[in-house]
Amino acid sequence: MARYLGPKHKLSRRIGKCIWGKPDSPAAKRPYPSGQHGANLRRKMSVYGTQLLEKQKIRMHYGAIMEKQMRRYTQGDSESLPMERAQELLDGVAYTLSTQLQAQDLSPQALLTEDLDKLLAEGQQTLRKQLKECQRLYEGVRRTTPDIDNVSQKTTLQSIEGFFGRYDTMFFPQRIPCDIDYQLCHPAPESERGVGYVWRYLGHLAIENELLSHFETKRVISVLQSFCPDYRGLLINLYEPIAANAIGLAILGESICPLDIAQENRERLEKLFEGRTGREVHALLQKGGQAVCGQMGIRQPEARRYLLEAAAQLEPRISATLSSGGLKGVFTSIG
Structure with missing residues (x-):
């Protein structure tokens, strides 16, 4: 966004307040448009005019705060900033303000009335708090990650x-x-x-670590x-085959702890699913999935929903493999 070089006080008076944070702005004493008729202007603005003015307010608010952000980033030499980097800075401002609006449960219209400098500073503080919370979550994930030696999981963490x-x-x-x-x-x-x-x-x-x-x-x-002989090196998800076997055993009324779906149990599942509609499957x-949650004692709504969504994803796979002669590609036997 280019730096605004026009008449700042005139724009501030048109909007009704100074958006550049200057305490000596004429808009503080004369919050109305400039000109000899500005103070007594009684003309009713049209809906379109009101909407246009609101857009101009937002544009000028963003322009003012963006100018300050560019000066901070370049330490005063904002003229040398490439357009791509300026766009990224603007995107960062929008992200920070949006984060703070959500944190305070405010609508986007609040951008027209709130002090954007203050809102931006509060948003940055909120992001720092979120970063600390995220780091605590990460430490918990590291502690609970099973020792399975999957390369992509290790390098990602x-x-x-x-x-x-x-x-x-x-x-x-x-x-x-x-x-x-x-x-x-x-x-x-x-x-996100x-x-x-x-x-x-994370x-x-x-949630995946909890089940594993x-x-x-x-x-x-x-x-x-x-399921996948090269499970260490390939980009596969470790949760899916384990969840599938647990769900299959639970459907049969078996304990999920052994995790093994032998040939005889796979045949029992085939008989259960054969001839059923997609909705019935x-x-x-x-x-x-509900039975697995019961056996594992999963009570957290998000973890339950996660497992039930994994169960739902099995339905098209079951329909496809049944028509080709079995469920070997869905439920895995050990050995």
């Missing part, structure tokens, strides 16, 4: 560890300065950015070896 030292709450909070390669069963929303994305990613990973940690590590590894899977 190592990269996220460096995120907390590289994250820039002042200028570029929308960035995610780390490499996240490990695939989740349910990805973090793409709409910055520390918000890492928080959601939250999902914590319920079983003996050697059994988990045995299922993974049967979905209902069976949801019932199995």
Whole structure:
């Protein structure tokens, strides 16, 4: 965004207050448009005119705060700032303000009435708090991650560890300065950015760790070896095959602890699913997911919802594999 070089006081009077934070601004004493008729102007503004003025207010508010942010970033030499970097700075301002609006449960209209400098500073403080909370969540995830030796999971956690030292709450909070390669069963929303994305990613990973940690590590590894012999090196999700086997055993009324779905149990599942509609298969899977939550003592709503969504994802796979002669690609046997 280019630096505004026009008449600042005139614009401030048109809006009704100074948006550049100058205590001696004429708008403080004369909060009305300039000109001999400005103080007595009684003309009713049209709806379009009102909307246009609101847009101009937002543009000028952002322009003022953006100018200050550019000066801070360049230490006064804002003329040499490339356009791409200026756009990133603007994006960072928008992200910070949006974060603070959510934190205070304010609507976007508050940008027209709130002190944006104060709102930006509060937003940066909120981001620093979120960063600390995210780091605590990360430490919990590291403690609960099973020793399965999956390369992408290890390197992702190592990269996220460096995120907390590289994250820039002042200028570029929308960035995610780390490499996240490990695939989740349910990805973090793409709409999330910055520390918000890492928080959601770690939250999902914590849920996956909770389920994996319920079983003996050697059994988990045995299922993974049967499911994908190169489970260490390939970009696979470790949660999905374990959740699928647990759900399958629960549908059969068996204990989920062994994790093994032998051939005879797979045949029992085939008979249960054969001839059923997609809706009926979905209902069976949801019932199995609920039973897994019961056996594991999962009470947290988000963790329950996560598992039930994983159960729902099995329905199209079951329909496809049944038509091709079995459920071997869905439910895994150990050995």
